[in-house]
Amino acid sequence: MEFSNVLVFIEQREGVLQRVSLELLGKARELADLRKQEVIAVLPGYEVSEMIDELYHYGADKVVVCDDEILKIYMTEPYTKVVAEVINEEKPEIVMVGATAIGRDLAPRVAARIQTGLTADCTSLEIDEENQNLLMTRPAFGGNIMATIICPDHYPQMSTVRPGVMKLMEKDEKRQGECRAFKTDLTHDAETFKILEVVKSIKEKKNIEDAKILVSAGRGIGSQENLALLEELADTLGGVVSGSRAIVDQGWIERESQVGQTGKTVRPDLYIACGISGAIQHLAGMEESELIIAINKDPHAPIFEVADVGIVGDVKKVIPELTKQLSIEIESTKVV
Amino acid sequence: MNIVVCIKQVPDTTEVRLDPKTGTLIREGVPSIINPDDKCGLEAAISLRDLYGAHVTVLTMGPKQAKKALREALAMGADEAILLTDRAFAGADTWATSSTLASAIRNLDYDLIVTGRQAIDGDTAQVGPQIAEHLKLAQVSYVEALDKEDNTLILKRMFEDGYHKIAVKMPCLITTLSDMNTPRYMSVKGIYDAYEKEIKEWTLEELDVNRAHIGLKGSPTKVKKSFTKGAKTAGKKFEINTANEGAVIIIDKLKEKFII
Numbered sequence: 086m087e088f089s090n091v092l093v094f095i096e097q098r099e100g101v102l103q104r105v106s107l108e109l110l111g112k113a114r115e116l117a118d119l120r121k122q123e124v125i126a127v128l129p130g131y132e133v134s135e136m137i138d139e140l141y142h143y144g145a146d147k148v149v150v151c152d153d154e155i156l157k158i159y160m161t162e163p164y165t166k167v168v169a170e171v172i173n174e175e176k177p178e179i180v181m182v183g184a185t186a187i188g189r190d191l192a193p194r195v196a197a198r199i200q201t202g203l204t205a206d207c208t209s210l211e212i213d214e215e216n217q218n219l220l221m222t223r224p225a226f227g228g229n230i231m232a233t234i235i236c237p238d239h240y241p242q243m244s245t246v247r248p249g250v251m252k253l254m255e256k257d258e259k260r261q262g263e264c265r266a267f268k269t270d271l272t273h274d275a276e277t278f279k280i281l282e283v284v285k286s287i288k289e290k291k292n293i294e295d296a297k298i299l300v301s302a303g304r305g306i307g308s309q310e311n312l313a314l315l316e317e318l319a320d321t322l323g324g325v326v327s328g329s330r331a332i333v334d335q336g337w338i339e340r341e342s343q344v345g346q347t348g349k350t351v352r353p354d355l356y357i358a359c360g361i362s363g364a365i366q367h368l369a370g371m372e373e374s375e376l377i378i379a380i381n382k383d384p385h386a387p388i389f390e391v392a393d394v395g396i397v398g399d400v401k402k403v404i405p406e407l408t409k410q411l412s413i414e415i416e417s418t419k420v421v
Numbered sequence: 422m423n424i425v426v427c428i429k430q431v432p433d434t435t436e437v438r439l440d441p442k443t444g445t446l447i448r449e450g451v452p453s454i455i456n457p458d459d460k461c462g463l464e465a466a467i468s469l470r471d472l473y474g475a476h477v478t479v480l481t482m483g484p485k486q487a488k489k490a491l492r493e494a495l496a497m498g499a500d501e502a503i504l505l506t507d508r509a510f511a512g513a514d515t516w517a518t519s520s521t522l523a524s525a526i527r528n529l530d531y532d533l534i535v536t537g538r539q540a541i542d543g544d545t546a547q548v549g550p551q552i553a554e555h556l557k558l559a560q561v562s563y564v565e566a567l568d569k570e571d572n573t574l575i576l577k578r579m580f581e582d583g584y585h586k587i588a589v590k591m592p593c594l595i596t597t598l599s600d601m602n603t604p605r606y607m608s609v610k611g612i613y614d615a616y617e618k619e620i621k622e623w624t625l626e627e628l629d630v631n632r633a634h635i636g637l638k639g640s641p642t643k644v645k646k647s648f649t650k651g652a653k654t655a656g657k658k659f660e661i662n663t664a665n666e667g668a669v670i671i672i673d674k675l676k677e678k679f680i681i
Contacts, residue, residue: 098582158585161550161560186580190562193515193547197554202516202641205545220645226432226542232647239641277559278589281575285583298680322681341581346544355680357671376678377656378671384660393656394674396667406664407671414672414681 088240091117092177094168095128095140095148096187098159102136104253104295105183107143109246111254112210113181114144116219119212122178123147127171127267129164131157141262144254148262149175153269155276158283159187163275165194171267172199177241179219181210184245192245202236204244208350218242224346224369249294249350250373286341293342298324298355301344301371302332305360305381305400309337314401315359318408321415327351329361345370360400363388380404422475422591424466425526426499427536427552428459430483430490455490458537462597464604465567466535467498473569476500478529482510482521488620495615496607507624512637515543519551520639524630525623526556533574534594538563549596559589562596 091113096103106126113124126145128136130152137148151167168191172180182192184206196203204221211220213235219242221234236242293299300319302312312326319326326342333343344351346366356374361367363379363386371377372391379392380400389395396403432451455463466477479494481487482505491502505525513521526534534556536549546562553560565584566577578585579598589595607615625635633639661667675681 098580161562165554186563189546190550190560193545193550194554194560196547197516197519197551200516200641202514203547204642205515205543205547225544225647230647230649233645234642235645236642278561278587278593280585281588282586283583284586355675355678376674376680378674380667384658389658390655392658394670395656395658396661396670397658398661398664398667402664403661403667403671407668410665410668410672411681 088176088178089120090123090125090175090177091120091179091181092125092127092172092175092241093145094180094182094188094191095126095136096183096185097128097130097133097136098187100130100133100136102139103183103185103248105185105188105246105248107139108248108251108253109181109183110140110144112246112251113179114254116179116210116212117146120178120217125149125175125177127151127168129153129156129167131155137264141260142256142258144260146262148264149267150264151267151269153271155271155273156269158280159191160276160278160280161190161194162277163271164191165198166271166275167267167269169195169198170270172241180241180243182243182245184247188245192243196243199241201239201241201243202234204234204236207244207246208250210244210246219244247350249352252352293325293327293344294349294351296325296327296351297353298322298357299327299344299351299353299371299374300324300357300359301327301329301361302338302359303329303361303381304331304335305362305383306332307360307401309335311401312337314404314408318357318404318411321408321411322355324353324355329364329367358388358392359404361388362386363391422469422473422532423530424469424475424477424533424535425529425531426459426463426466426477426479426494427522427534427548428463428479428481428490428494429456429537429540430454430481430487431456431540431542449484449486453486453489455493456537456540456542457599458539458597460537460604461599461601462535462537462595463494463497463499464602465597466533467605468602469533469567469569470498478503480522480525481505482513482518482525491620492615493607495618495620496611497605498611501621502618503621503623505623505628509625509632509636512640513635514640514642515545515547515551516641517635517637517639519548519555520630520634521628522548523552523555524628526552527629528623528627532591534558534592536594536596538596538598546596549594553594556594559593560595561587561589561593563598564595565598565601567595567601
């Protein structure tokens with residue numbers, strides 16, 4: 086049996102396409118081009134046809150739509166059933182799923198059903214030029230070691246990828262593709278549990294994974310009150326405030342804003358680490374940022390090992406001064 | 422009600438050593454604990470038993486040293502402990518691990534299977550759902566709170582952006598989060614009792630499992646190589662005397678990179 090093409094599970098929640106799926110399409114496009122293959126997007130949901138064009142624009146050649154009322158809200162078994170069936174029909178060589186609270190529930194179940202291997206939370210996917218195997222690299226032991234995993238004798242080669250790790254392909258609104266409506270064969274028997282209530286946490290704050298600029302706080306900021314200094318800097322730059330595990334554990338900011346191995350992986354254009362010492366688990370979540378600026382009193386803080394610019398000084402003094410000068414700077418460029 | 426809690430013994434520290442030949446982790450000689458998510462799952466199971474009555478069996482797969490984790494589970498209050506230990510099980514990936522655990526669970530009576538969401542050494546979160554698939558059971562993962570009404574569990578299933586309140590009929594499998602509770606300490610009586618209790622050891626002989634589905638050979642995924650992450654090279658570090666100096670250096674860099 087011939088396996089080919091790269092298949093991406095498209096995650097949507099209440100009709101909102103999840104960014105990680107678009108990131109995966111970008112990576113899938115890259116791998117498929119190397120192999121001269123196609124990118125297939127599998128889109129389970131209910132009344133989701135409006136999302137199809139977006140998937141072409143971000144790299145899909147073909148969209149398999151699984152439209153069924155039972156797929157409206159994520160449930161393990163109905164999703165497992167349709168995704169496993171689509172994989173069995175399409176016979177892709179590679180399958181990618183976002184490592185979210187949905188993807189990490191779905192992917193292992195699908196992999197066990199179709200009897201193939203699965204590599205969790207990959208940070209890099211490459212093709213081995215020698216034998217065309219997919220090289221799936223992931224952190225383990227809290228990011229202390231990296232392991233490259235292969236799945237040489239089973240197909241498809243499946244992996245989950247954390248949000249924020251792969252780069253979006255530049256959107257091409259001219260790209261078009263082929264759509265296939267998959268005939269779902271679902272009954273209410275597939276609902277192995279019942280959802281009594283769906284509760285969304287009220288979140289006005291911007292998602293730190295989407296932010297281009299992050300001003301990130303560590304224990305070195307001294308107190309929760311000093312977060313206001315970082316908020317001001319973030320506002321001036323049009324960025325968002327995030328934090329290390331240490332301050333999340335202190336309750337200074339919410340867990341949703343935590344950067345690191347046990348939090349979120351981010352890769353903004355600018356990451357300003359304020360009073361963050363830089364435990365390896367933290368570095369694992371941010372070291373791919375384009376530009377890293379670190380401010381810390383301790384000249385030996387590990388954060389300086391990944392920073393492009395390190396300022397050894399008092400974050401409580403440098404930040405307000407920086408905000409002040411930036412406002413002047415930005416104001417002056419506006420006039421010009 | 423019969424509850425089976427799957428636990429994993431994991432290294433306590435982030436000290437890691439690798440076998441240079443196989444690229445797999447060497448676990449011997451590293452201080453070990455019960456994986457935190459699993460320990461909270463065990464606490465949840467024992468609490469359920471205290472409220473409604475149940476028999477709690479803890480199950481782990483590993484070398485003989487993993488008995489220590491089972492001993493601790495017994496001292497916390499588990500009723501029975503089983504160690505799956507056989508050279509043939511070694512080197513398993515999540516697929517082979519879940520096949521092995523599932524085959525052991527088939528030998529037991531169960532209404533509820535509890536696993537931690539993920540282990541701190543591998544961080545995969547895969548074994549729980551894969552056990553459920555092998556046993557054709559309903560699964561609810563990322564559980565942060567649970568209650569029981571007759572034969573139904575009422576669960577709080579967490580997502581990044583909220584939660585679902587879910588009702589699931591037993592038998593089923595849940596994976597638990599560390600945020601759900603604070604595990605009890607071992608009691609003196611518990612520790613004493615734990616040493617009275619026998620830890621059952623099951624080898625391949627006791628399991629009805631396809632040999633092609635276990636251990637290193639039965640694992641679809643292989644570790645090709647392990648390596649410590651090459652650190653990103655450090656940029657420039659400036660010792661400053663005034664806040665102004667620092668601000669100027671940063672602004673120059675932001676201009677250079679066209680961020681402002």
